[in-house]
Amino acid sequence: MAQYDVIVIGAGPGGYVAAIRCAQLGLKTACVEGRDTLGGTCLNVGCIPSKALLHASHQLHEAEHNFAKMGLSAGKVKVDWKQMLSYKDDVIGQNTKGIEFLFKKNKIDWIKGWGTIPEAGRVKVGDETHEAKAIIIASGSEPAPVPGAKVEVDEKIVVTSTGALDLGKIPKKLVVIGAGVIGLEMGSVYARLGSEVQVIEYLDHITPGMDPEVQRAFQKLLQKQGMEFTLGAAVSGVETKGGKATVTYKLRKDDSDHTVEADVVLCATGRKPVTKGLGLDALGVKLTSRGQIETDAQWQTSVKGIYAIGDAIEGPMLAHKAEDEGMACAEVIAGKHGHVNYDVIPSVIYTWPEVAAVGKTEAQLKEEGRAYKVGKFSFMGNGRAKAVFAGDGFVKILADKDTDRVLGCHIIGPSAGDLIHEICVAMEFGASAEDVALTCHAHPTFSEAVREAALACGDGAIHS
Template sequence: MASYDVIVIGSGPGGYVCAIRCAQLGLKTACVEGRETLGGTCLNVGCIPSKALLHATHMLHEAEHNFSKMGLKGKSPSVDWKQMLAYKQETIETNTKGIEFLFKKNKIDWLKGWGSIPQAGRVKVGDEVHEAKNIVIATGSESSALPGVEVDEKIVVTSTGALELASVPKKMVVIGAGVIGLELGSVYARLGAEVTVVEYLDAITPGMDAEVQKTFQRTLKKQGLSFVMGAAVQGVEVKGKKASVRYKSRKDDSEATLDADAVLVATGRRPFTDGLGLEDLGVALTARGQVKTDAHWATSVRDIYAIGDAIEGPMLAHKAEDEGMAVAEVLAGKAGHVNYGVIPGVIYTHPEVATVGLTEEQLKAEGRAYKAGKFSFMGNGRAKANFAADGFVKILADKTTDRILGAHIIGPMAGDLIHEICVAMEFGAAAQDLAMTCHAHPTYSEAVREAALACGDGAIHS
């Protein structure tokens, strides 16, 4: 029986980061993974491959719509779908092999197979049982099922199947207007598919700043996506190579159908803890199936911890990474910390959408006095030069102290721009601190400074 200080179950962003940090802190570490490659959902069938397709199709969009405006003349490129999928696969392999290298570098044992916890201090992988002083559950999540919809990953697909469709569909129906649905819907819309998004609620990207929601939906409509809002999907029927999506309006109970060559079910994700044996162990779960943890990520069973999508909180790779590092610090006798008030969220469409902290709606609900500074990318020289002037930066600050409470960006490189504000919030900065910081010209980041200025005496270029 092999013995370890820590065994991490799952090698996604939370799991592999946790394992590496544990090893760096001098703990003998192993990581359990049943896939043929490391990296979990994110690197294999999630974040990384979807970004590869988003990048490729954005290049196609630029060639079709903007190259000629810049004097780049010539025939628009044709799409070789098989080659695009090969590029996606090469991207996956480069990243997963990188994690394998990091495991070897840090002397982390990869226990290949699916893991279970027969008792505290023991992890079973295949027929072998390994001993561990501490166990970290980092098993991630899986796509949520939708009643009346049977997924075959060929015509009716989750995000996994959407990354490897046999061909580009002429018509695609996306069920769910969250991050996954809008990103992959954008990919196929750029490739020429007629994409219709069906959403149960009355606004896309639930929980996001309302002004961003409206601007984002309007922008996606301009890009060719159609939306059916306030619609409850009743079922999906597949006949041959076609599908029919039946939905009911929440307003008047009227029913309608949409025909499609492919249906993407993007209605969220659920924790994946099947087969671990948590119920027999007595590990407490929430009503939604998440593993209950305390402020130090410990479960109800001594020396068993949990992080990432398996526990409460936003299902984000970087949130899992932060928790993985924090747990490693705790196990090494240090003070692990995650600031849940400063975890950014990003949607990698074009324009990108990024958010951190509180929304105006949340601040109003709290009755908190605040001020909003907003700046449009139409006033940003770099954005106008790059045909990327859609969107804005909005910074929310406490009305009395000027401390930054949240920020919401829709525009070019929003996913990168948000981190300047994250750092500011981490250090308790005021909007004026951002406004007084010199920003290089011409850059997109100047829009962040202008929004900060707008929290005070006013932006310069608006």
């Protein structure tokens, strides 16, 4: 029986980061993973491969729409779908092999297989049982079924995000169920590649939880790119026949029934935690009403010595949230102080333009009754953005009306996913909008738009 200080179950972003941090802190560490490669959903069938396809399809868009404007003539660009998928797979391989290297570098044992916890302090993988002073559950999440609908996923015609990354061919017609991050990113990929894309969403707006002004602007930009939206619609079922799929849905505004035929249907209605097979019921580990693992402020479950992080517990299902929890949980187990500031966790949608947010929305501040001010700046006033045909979108900063402390930021525009982190750092240090406004920003950069929005919280932006 192998003995460890810590055994981590799951090698996704939360799990592998937790394992590496534990090893760095001097703890003998093992990580249990049943996939053939490390990295979990994110590196294998999620964040990384989707970004590869988003990048490739964006380059196609640039070639088709902007090259000629810049004096670049290369003839009609052809899409080699097999090569694009090969490029995507190569990106996956580079990243997963990188994690394997880090495990070896930090002397972390990779226990290959699926783990169960027969009792506190023990993890069983296959016929072998391993002992550990602490166990971290980082089992991640999986695609959730379409609520209230009869849908059978075959990952060929009716697919989840996993199947959408590896289609046999580019569909002529793609129906996306769900207007969240996954649905819009993958819908954007195939729209650029020539598919007719229709997004069906139960709510009356896209990107649930985001700032309403961003939602409206984002939808208009995606519609300009050819994506069609059917909002306020409840999908009741998907049937497949003759290599096609028929989606049935009901419009909530008038209770009318509709059908649409597609070559591929992407089910993108969220994700659910993976907890089955771990033996949690027998252990007495408490779960929430949504099936997530309950933890205390130090990520410990209701059973002493068993911890949980990432998508398996409450909070946004984001890789970087899982990574933060992984590091913090490792610190706690090592007898140090682990901390995650859940008020400063950014979210990003990697379409073009990108969308990013951190902190409060206007709707939340109004609900709290908190007095606030808004500083907004359009990318049309940013010289760098105009030079690269990226003038769509804006930066919006929300600050406390009395103290000027930054409460939130919402960006739709070029490199929004990178720009948001200036505000994350500002919020982490309790900075004011004036602090951001008084900080010199290099010219010409997209980041100047952030400074201008901060200036707009005070006496006014310069370039608007």
